Amino acid sequence: MSTKIGYRDSRSSRLTAGKVLSNYGIFIAFIILFVVLSFLAPGKFLTVLNILNIAKQISIVGLLATALTLVLIMGEIDISFAGLTTLCGIAVATWQGSALIQGIEGKVGFTMPVPLAMFLTLLLGLAGGLIVGLIVTKVRVTALLVTLGAGAIYEGFALFWSKARAVTGLKDSFKIFGQGYSLGVPNLVWIFIVFVIIITFIAKKTKFGRHVYAIGGNIQAAYLSGVPVTRVRTIVFGILGFTAALSGILLTSRLNSATPEPQPTYMLDAIAACVIGGTSLAGGVGNPARTVIGVLFLGVIYNGLTLLGVPVALQYIIKGAIIIGAIVLDSMKQRTEGGYVKE
């Protein structure tokens, strides 16, 4: 009889309605949403201009969400990236010699060419992420608390650096990233697409990516299998820091100015996009490419709500409800898969 025990869960090989829904539910929901909005806002929603507008709006938060996916797959969390995005936005603005702070006479910051300012900003973000990563891995503290503190530090520096005012007067050559178009599509969107491809490739096709999944799935087993756990975890936080810097640069370029107040929705939207895209907060499961669906889903909903004239206050409530709904679905999936095992 023992030879018959091949695998005991025959459900896993069958395609059930529940499986289809949990795997492809988000695609179906997205299509329904798309169709419904096309009818509710005729001539406004389904236009090239509006679609490009949505794409442009989601690109920056999309970058953050894609990198955050790696952190979540690894079973960690980071809530400092919005603060780092703000700080890096201020940095890249003040470091290009022409910048002005509103209401204050004279130029600010060091004078350096735009490419150098951008390069140093990216380094700043990378360093921020790596430092958080080192504290989490070497000192072994919870990422939630470390990044909570780090976020406050970033915002403090941003306020200090900008004297709590908006920084304007940027070089013209800097605008091309956030405002330019190539082949009729905004550069922002191109950058987002390329970034998603790179991160997905890293996650799915490289040794490093496999290590990330292994750590999120079972950090102890990964360590015992020879996975360089500390290094991989630190680098993943570094990648998110780098991405925050990239987002800060693009945001400043798009708005033509930098403000020291963090974008209030970035944190919420990025985490929500990951969860809606099927990344498990418990770690070990997720796909950066699917996070894009989450980002698109949120982007289309906000756009639709605005087109339909729904007040901002109500938009927040709807957004919150969607996030809780996605997390509830995720935890229900966890339960049916793993179960509360009683010996």
Next chain:
Amino acid sequence: MSYLVMNDITKDFPGVRALDNVTIELERGEILGLVGENGAGKSTLMKILTGLLVDYRGDIIIDGAKKLFSSPIESIRTGISYIPQELNLIPKMRVYENILLGQEISDAGFIINYKKMFKVSETILNNIGVEINVNDFVENLGTGSQQLVEIARALSIKSKIIIMDEPTSALTSQEIEKLFDVISNLAKNGTSTIYISHKLEEVLTIANRIAVLKDGKLVGRGDVKEFDKNKLISMMVGHDVSQEFRQSTSKYQDVILEVKNLHYKDKVKDISFSVKAGEVLGIAGLMGSGRTELLKSIFGILRLEKGEIIISNKKTDIKNPLDAIKNGMGLVPEDRKKEGLILKLNVADNIVLSILNKVSKFGIILNRLQNKYIKEYIQYLNIKVASSQMLALNLSGGNQQKTVIAKWLATSPKLLLLDEATHGIDVGAKDEIYNLIRSFSEKGIAIIMVSSELAELIGLCDRIIVIRDGAMMGVLSHEEANEEKIMKLAMGG
């Protein structure tokens, strides 16, 4: 009729009969000693009595009434308390809070009445002749006193039967004496005790009656006067073990691993030995004797305090598992789900996890390279999967274990460390793993295996090291090893 009767209890796990028509009886105020080797079925029997396992055949009859426990809570309410080896106290709370945890005394339904709780706790402790300040924090008490607090807690819920699992494993001899006084007092007052222990002298001292389990069967029971230590040991090990698992091979001569004077806390004490290529070295000992810690300190998981590890005649510093792997070692850990596998990854990903360097170029994993290994090892180890994309989560225990072994084989190891490699898997898969161990040995892989199943060690190993309390008690060759000798060394007879 006895106060408690567990009548004809049978319990099957997939492929294994853990209990086979076991009947035990317990009178009021009686102390029953329950003995047997690791895996003999003691824990399974107690899990049934405490409502942790619900799917069994047979009856539990308490005070003449048949009981069906569907959860631990029901068992506790019936008056059965279980005191595990690792105590269940809350260290940062005070003694009286622990004793009355879950049944706090309150005024008006919600305001805690400390005075009453003090008094009630003190009365319980006084009744069993124990002097502990109920206002102390539990973390400041010695293990012996903590044990007594557990007993007081059991009494506070008016338990009629107290089950103690290896209660003396961390106690000093004075504390043991105190504990025995308390247990005898309880017995006089009508509380019954089921006393589980590997320390046979203690069982013979404290118990009124003894029940002996072996391989899920009750092989002996009776008044304590009918037993002595040697009789107990020979009943526990039996004599029906076939010893034809393997013929010792000595094709290879090079020493793969030599360890000298290894020390890790009080778990590994001054251990030295060596293993040759193709040799199977067994490590026997009771649970908690330091077997797992020995393997873990060789594999770099536990940092050695003293001692040398010499691999292929070269002194090597193993700081972490990665170093161990680079030096040709692999470890199949005791708990395959927690330490061996990434359950959320599929079988293929698990197999190549430790050889990603070999199957990738410039950090990119090449399917062409990895598929070769995946196919080869699924076939070689006969891992039964519908496809290599199946999640490790959905495999049976035996196939999960084979997947862990496949991961290490893929690294072409020189030395494989196996910690309870056949634990909890069905008989067929066990046989397959035995065959694999034999074929690894023929290929010249050195093997160190820890196992609680003595028959397995005797059948497979060229030599067996027996350890007790972290120290080496003796080495037995394949020819001289038998269960009785091993048990005597392991128990300090």
